[in-house]
Amino acid sequence: MTSDVESVVSRxxxxxxxxxxxxxxxxxxxxxxxxxxLAVAAVFWIIGYVLSQGLRVINLEFLTTRPAxxxxxxxxxxxxxxxxxxxxxxxxxxxxxxxxxxxIYLVEYAGDASRESRVVAFLVKAARTGxxxxxGVPSIIFGLFGFALFVSYLKLGFSLLSASLSGAALILxxxxxxxxxxxLTVPRSYREGSLSLGATKWYTIFxxxxxxxxPGIVTGIVLSVGRIIAETAIFWVTxxxxxxxxxxxxxxxxxxxxxxxxxxxxxxxxxxxxxxxSILIITIIILNLTINIVSRRLTERVxxxx
Amino acid sequence: MANNNHNPYKFVVxxxxxxxxxxxxxxxxxxxxxANAVTSVIGPSGCGKSTFLRAFNRxxxxxxxxxxxxxIKKDGKALDELDIVDLRLSVGMIFQRPxxxxxxxxxxxxxxxxxxxxxxxxxxxxxxxxSLRQAVLWDEVKDTLKKSALALSGGQRQRLCIARALAVxxxxxxxxxxxxxxxxxxxxxxxxxxQVLKQDYTIIIVTHNMQQAARxxxxxxxxxxxxxxxxxxxxxxxxxxxxxxxxxxxTEDYISGRFG
Numbered sequence: 325m326t327s328d329v330e331s332v333v334s335r336x337x338x339x340x341x342x343x344x345x346x347x348x349x350x351x352x353x354x355x356x357x358x359x360x361x362l363a364v365a366a367v368f369w370i371i372g373y374v375l376s377q378g379l380r381v382i383n384l385e386f387l388t389t390r391p392a393x394x395x396x397x398x399x400x401x402x403x404x405x406x407x408x409x410x411x412x413x414x415x416x417x418x419x420x421x422x423x424x425x426x427x428i429y430l431v432e433y434a435g436d437a438s439r440e441s442r443v444v445a446f447l448v449k450a451a452r453t454g455x456x457x458x459x460g461v462p463s464i465i466f467g468l469f470g471f472a473l474f475v476s477y478l479k480l481g482f483s484l485l486s487a488s489l490s491g492a493a494l495i496l497x498x499x500x501x502x503x504x505x506x507x508l509t510v511p512r513s514y515r516e517g518s519l520s521l522g523a524t525k526w527y528t529i530f531x532x533x534x535x536x537x538x539p540g541i542v543t544g545i546v547l548s549v550g551r552i553i554a555e556t557a558i559f560w561v562t563x564x565x566x567x568x569x570x571x572x573x574x575x576x577x578x579x580x581x582x583x584x585x586x587x588x589x590x591x592x593x594x595x596x597x598x599x600x601x602s603i604l605i606i607t608i609i610i611l612n613l614t615i616n617i618v619s620r621r622l623t624e625r626v627x628x629x630x
Numbered sequence: 631m632a633n634n635n636h637n638p639y640k641f642v643v644x645x646x647x648x649x650x651x652x653x654x655x656x657x658x659x660x661x662x663x664x665a666n667a668v669t670s671v672i673g674p675s676g677c678g679k680s681t682f683l684r685a686f687n688r689x690x691x692x693x694x695x696x697x698x699x700x701x702i703k704k705d706g707k708a709l710d711e712l713d714i715v716d717l718r719l720s721v722g723m724i725f726q727r728p729x730x731x732x733x734x735x736x737x738x739x740x741x742x743x744x745x746x747x748x749x750x751x752x753x754x755x756x757x758x759x760x761s762l763r764q765a766v767l768w769d770e771v772k773d774t775l776k777k778s779a780l781a782l783s784g785g786q787r788q789r790l791c792i793a794r795a796l797a798v799x800x801x802x803x804x805x806x807x808x809x810x811x812x813x814x815x816x817x818x819x820x821x822x823x824x825q826v827l828k829q830d831y832t833i834i835i836v837t838h839n840m841q842q843a844a845r846x847x848x849x850x851x852x853x854x855x856x857x858x859x860x861x862x863x864x865x866x867x868x869x870x871x872x873x874x875x876x877x878x879x880x881t882e883d884y885i886s887g888r889f890g
Contacts, residue, residue: 513729522719523745532731626732
């Protein structure tokens with residue numbers, strides 16, 4: 325028995341083909357490693373460059389002073405931080421209920437409704453396809469839409485409201501899709517268990533299905549927050565670009581990303597653009613870390629591994 | 631065993647037929663379910679056992695394109711005429727895989743009463759304790775009621791699901807292979823529990839396990855499927871008779887392990 329095994333092993337060792345396979349494997353291994361290192365290096369290089377240029381101008385004064393405008397780009401970035409915060413909160417408040425509601429409809433109700441009526445089936449299919457397509461549409465298209473509808477036609481002007489409504493349209497597909505996927509991962513047995521206890525469908529959705537899907541839904545929302553912080557073009561044509569602090573949702577404003585763009589393209593203060601960009605990058609990094617922590621906590625709570 | 635008062639039957643099933651779209655899953659079932667007894671439903675895979683069981687709390691209604699013929703009467707009233715919430719309150723269900731919600735043990739048991747509007751904490755606490763005691767789980771979890779139900783073992787989870795079903799005070803329990811995902815010791819505990827529960831509840835249990843049917847049930851219904859894969863009832867009777875003197879050759883072949 326042992327000798328058989330040994331002979332197989334020794335034959336395999338002498339096999340030239342095996343040597344070649346090993347060489348190929350090592351080569352492939354190196355190649356994959358190189359790709360990985362290159363990709364990571366590129367990211368670190370970009371972030372490192374921006375931070376090394378930007379951190380020099382960042383100090384308490386830069387963070388707490390208002391931008392002063394003009395081609396010299398005087399002042400700090402304080403109002404853009406606050407405006408970004410306003411923009412994110414308002415956009416999420418508009419988009420989240422709509423997005424989660426749409427996802428609930430698509431997952432929990434659309435199936436039954438589609439079977440009952442062909443028109444509904446067609447509409448549901450159109451809505452699904454629409455969401456898919458919209459998820460891939462460039463943000464400037466949403467910007468143009470927002471400009472045409474909210475800014476011009478509805479006469480909301482360049483304002484936080486116009487920008488948030490357009491931003492909501494931009495992130496809705498993401499929220500709908502991530503929520504839909506999260507709802508679909510909730511086991512059918514949870515729904516059946518709840519219904520078998522005499523609970524209504526509505527009660528089941530709000531007390532079993534949604535809480536279980538929450539980690540996925542929250543991840544989608546936080547990703548969308550990142551998107552709102554990072555987008556520029558869409559807010560250029562809906563938020564305007566006033567460096568004053570918006571006093572109401574009808575005022576124009578300037579988000580951090582927009583500030584970077586305006587400093588870089590219209591002023592001589594390239595260093596301040598880098599400084600603002602650094603804050604932007606740091607915010608995004610913190611946001612991503614938060615997603616990981618929050619979604620892990622929620623998942624632990626849902627799966628009971630405390 | 632059988633209740634000898636004027637109406638010994640909890641359910642009367644007449645000409646039941648269940649179709650999923652064009653596929654007939656169950657046909658021509660006529661059967662009476664005795665109250666306060668355990669009726670086991672046995673038969674080969676795909677013979678419509680689960681479909682039959684899920685007809686009693688109209689769980690089949692959740693499946694698209696399902697259609698029913700015939701009637702099931704509970705205490706003399708047709709199921710279709712009962713309010714679905716009332717029906718499911720009085721007919722609890724235990725699933726094949728234990729399916730506690732990702733909530734605390736307490737919240738799992740309190741789920742049913744809460745969903746019907748009970749908010750008072752003392753009352754909920756009373757219901758939770760009573761239900762967990764009935765399911766013989768109280769002593770194991772009384773100090774960890776706030777912990778996630780998903781931290782329990784498989785057998786404990788299934789008893790939690792039983793407690794959860796008992797909390798809404800049903801008079802019937804439907805069990806769909808309740809022990810098939812459990813180890814032998816946990817299985818034994820569930821079977822012992824069934825023996826206690828049958829004093830107060832009418833129990834219908836689907837099982838793959840012949841010994842379990844023989845051990846745990848008072849009546850046995852044997853299902854098979856015809857050439858079109860439609861399930862039908864082959865034989866129904868007292869478990870002791872079905873297992874020792876089966877009336878049909880098919881039943882004998884099945885319980886002696888010749889097919890299935």
